[in-house]
Amino acid sequence: MAALPIDNQIRRLRFEHGEMTQQQLAERIGVTRQTVNAIELGKYSPSLEVAFRIAVVFKVPLEQVFQYRHGG
Amino acid sequence: MTVFISMLRAVNVGGTSRIKMEPLRAAYEGLGFKDVRSLLQSGNVLFRTSLKDSRQLAQRIKQELERKFGLEIDGVIRTLPELASIVERSPVLSPRADPAKLLVMFLASVPDAQGQARLVKTHKGPEMLEVRGPEVYLYYPEGVGRSKLTTAVLERHLGAMGTARNWNTLTKLLEAAREIERGGGAGE
Numbered sequence: 001m002a003a004l005p006i007d008n009q010i011r012r013l014r015f016e017h018g019e020m021t022q023q024q025l026a027e028r029i030g031v032t033r034q035t036v037n038a039i040e041l042g043k044y045s046p047s048l049e050v051a052f053r054i055a056v057v058f059k060v061p062l063e064q065v066f067q068y069r070h071g072g
Numbered sequence: 073m074t075v076f077i078s079m080l081r082a083v084n085v086g087g088t089s090r091i092k093m094e095p096l097r098a099a100y101e102g103l104g105f106k107d108v109r110s111l112l113q114s115g116n117v118l119f120r121t122s123l124k125d126s127r128q129l130a131q132r133i134k135q136e137l138e139r140k141f142g143l144e145i146d147g148v149i150r151t152l153p154e155l156a157s158i159v160e161r162s163p164v165l166s167p168r169a170d171p172a173k174l175l176v177m178f179l180a181s182v183p184d185a186q187g188q189a190r191l192v193k194t195h196k197g198p199e200m201l202e203v204r205g206p207e208v209y210l211y212y213p214e215g216v217g218r219s220k221l222t223t224a225v226l227e228r229h230l231g232a233m234g235t236a237r238n239w240n241t242l243t244k245l246l247e248a249a250r251e252i253e254r255g256g257g258a259g260e
Contacts, residue, residue: 030185032192034213035200043166044211047204 005069010040013058029053073120075152075249080115081235099140107252146233148178152249163209171239177208183230191229
């Protein structure tokens with residue numbers, strides 16, 4: 001249960017999309033609000049499917065949602 | 073031969089399904105399974121067989137348990153590689169996370185998307201939940217005991233029978249299954 005070497009922009013993307021709430025995003029991608037919160041905080045590693053669903057909601061490529069920290 | 077992990081639903085948890093592990097193992101041996109081993113008292117049985125079809129195996133086990141114990145006991149079954157990949161994909165990363173609060177619910181079938189949507193819309197509790205195929209990953213930050221997100225609630229929304237195990241049990245199951253795979257399955 002080590003820290004994830006991956007950053008995410010979900011919080012910013014939510015604000016840029018009409019201040020979408022965690023609950024609204026959660027319902028769109030099929031997880032609970034607490035799961036979205038944990039993903040944003042880097043405490044939860046979602047499945048690839050959920051990662052792609054987030055990208056689809058915000059209509060951006062996956063790497064604009066998640067960024068891998070090389071050699072970090 | 074494939075190593076299978078059979079997980080029974082609601083065995084020895086205060087309900088009506090009380091079973092001792094020795095006759096339980098004997099029932100599995102009676103089905104011709106090899107290296108039968110049980111783990112804890114909650115209905116976890118590991119074995120090896122040349123049969124391949126998980127659904128068919130689950131059905132045969134259910135019939136045998138009903139014949140031997142007169143109880144209708146549901147259960148789910150996974151192969152060693154399936155369990156290994158489920159454990160490998162642990163979603164919870166916080167170093168302070170409690171493995172007793174991280175559960176995987178194993179479903180008999182992939183749940184329908186509508187039920188899943190309804191569940192995450194109506195559930196307001198503190199739990200994290202993510203459905204991944206026929207499994208649900210769950211984290212109960214306030215513990216499982218008093219949570220409203222019970223097996224019954226999950227089954228009802230997801231429209232599939234299931235049974236959950238916490239992370240401590242899962243890692244023990246995986247370890248035991250790997251021992252059987254390596255040929256050390258003769259012990260308790």
